[in-house]
Amino acid sequence: MAEIYYSLVTILLVTVASPFVASLVPGRAVPEVVFLVFGGAICGKFGLAGINPDLDPVKLIADLGMGFLFLKAGYEIDTRDLLGRTGAHAAGSWLVSLGLGFAVVALVFSRLGFGQSSWVALAICMTTTAYGTLAPIMHDRRLQGTRVGKAVDVYGSLGEILPVLAMAFLLSSRSLARTGALLLAFVLVCLAVYLLSSKVRDGGRRFRRFLVENAGSSSQPLMRLVVLLLVFLLFATTVFQFDAALGAFAAGFILRALFPNGSEPLEQKIDVISNSFFQPVFFVVSGASLDLAAATRDLPLLLGFILALVVVRGFVVAASLKADPSTRDMDWHEVFSTSAYCTMALPLIVAITSLARDGGLLSATAASVLVTSAALTVLIVPTITSFVRVVEEVAPASAAHQIARHEAPLEQVLHDHLDTFHERQQAFHDVRRSVHREGRRFSSAEYFAHPHEHGLHHPHGEHRPQDACRACVPRDERAAGEKDAADRGEARS
CATH class of the missing domain: 1.20.1530.20 (Na+/H+ antiporter like fold)
Structure with missing residues (x-):
């Protein structure tokens, strides 16, 4: 009975620590599930041996x-x-x-x-x-x-x-x-x-x-x-x-x-x-059966x-x-x-x-390697999808198109697209601070999933369509638009 409670206490320690550790990752790019699974692997029978996933009560709770x-x-x-x-x-x-x-x-x-x-x-x-x-x-x-x-x-x-x-x-x-x-x-x-x-x-x-x-x-x-x-x-x-x-x-x-x-x-x-x-x-018990060391052998x-x-x-x-x-x-x-x-x-x-x-049909070593490979996808995929969505904000395809058509000098295209990215990044940080003041969690993935909900308005109150890319607008048209906006600002003053 003591072994059962010891395993449960260790499991619950991992479940308590995982969301906090996930919150420390900038933009929460790595989800909590990853820390639960790999926390279980570290504390499992092939790691610190604090969790025995083969105990029947532990398996029953995991199945539920x-x-x-x-x-x-x-x-x-x-x-x-x-x-x-x-x-x-x-x-x-x-x-x-x-x-x-x-x-x-x-x-x-x-x-x-x-x-x-x-x-x-x-x-x-x-x-x-x-x-x-x-x-x-x-x-x-x-x-x-x-x-x-x-x-x-x-x-x-x-x-x-x-x-x-x-x-x-x-x-x-x-x-x-x-x-x-x-x-x-x-x-x-x-x-x-x-x-x-x-x-x-x-x-x-x-x-x-x-x-x-x-x-x-x-x-x-x-x-x-x-x-x-x-x-x-x-x-x-x-x-x-x-x-x-x-x-x-x-x-x-x-x-x-x-x-x-x-x-x-x-x-x-x-x-x-x-x-x-x-x-x-x-999730913790699923990770507790992983033999991470076995993966390095093949x-x-x-x-x-x-x-x-x-x-x-x-x-x-x-x-x-x-x-x-x-x-x-x-x-x-x-x-x-x-x-x-x-x-x-x-x-x-x-x-x-x-x-x-x-x-x-499979050896124990091969099974461990396959399961570890699958566990790595739980770590890799959420991280890559967050990164790709951030990269998309720079509009690389539009930049390549502008460079190929010689619409502007290379330095100007890169400068404009980076400016766009920094504007979006600043907008994200402003929204995140606002949401945190309300006592809610907020991640970059959520911001990108609902851009029109979170970014339709400029941080300073000026209406700005979220999907408009400053760098995608030809330079002369952009300059004319900025001049019109300045004229409207003077008229309001």
Whole structure:
């Protein structure tokens, strides 16, 4: 019992320290999730040995954290997007990624010592997206509702659900027919849960009135019902031998169907119970199994797998976004950010490599290297996306265009674009100071995700369109505009 409490105390110390350390990074470019995962790795069984992730109580709490994480992810997803044109493109891109993954494994990873028995597991790993890990990052950066956020919701969720199904059919010792029958049975269970819940909601007036009237009481019956829904579907996935993420996603979909317009009080309660304990514990425990030292013993595999994720998942998602008429007009940085986010892969790769290792398809060292590679994507991708969005503010494409057409001397073009960047940087710092005075957190990612909300007005009160780039306007037109502005200022005086 003492070992259990010792592990929990160490885990909770990491969960308390991580958000503070994340706040020290300028612009919060590195999300809190990264510090939770790598804090768990440092304190885990291959590091300081302060956390034992193999203890059953610790694994149970982590599984519930994963459940809440995917429940919230499923609740946020608009199923109409999944079933619409974007969903069809996302599903098609995943199938292309799977085929490309097999090709990459056969051509490249077979030369690194991987036998044919491991090809299926490796190919599925290359198609995954850590949507559960992405969801809190997207929330912290306030990307929900943006074009990037909507695209990541569709491509990311299918990048989590479809590999789970592929695991069940391709890595299971069961026959395909038996797996299909069990999947159908699970779907019927989910449908029965939804119909029963709908009947209670619409027909059980007395019970519904009790839930609504006592939602804020100490008994919290509505939250208890949500937890029951989640735990029951996690239990169902265990019985039918599917990955628990499938049951948690289903719980989120059912909850959204019961509350199609959302329920802010319910969402706040779920956030409190999830974000304060279960969810951060899941990330720390996920990191506690990482053997960071093992990755240094096979750098070709470590770097090769990250590159394979970029090619197999990132490039295919980017091509699909450009092929889909509804996303074809996305800016280059939006396409880059979406495809980069979709290459993040951690929780599901842990599950796939564990299954393959237990079945003798992967060695323990190879599994550790693959999981470490996936963990590194959680660190690299958020940092790169923040950096790319900052670089885009300098308008490098516009600068190159001006230089190529000889619209202005090289020194003048660089000077104007840097001036634009410094103006935007000053505006960001002014907004951040204002938001901090209100007692709220504010990151550069949030500022860039909602430019018209935060930067539509000049820090000194003068109206300035956020997307207007000073350096993109020809010098003579800009001078005329500045003269007009000065004349208007004199007239007001």
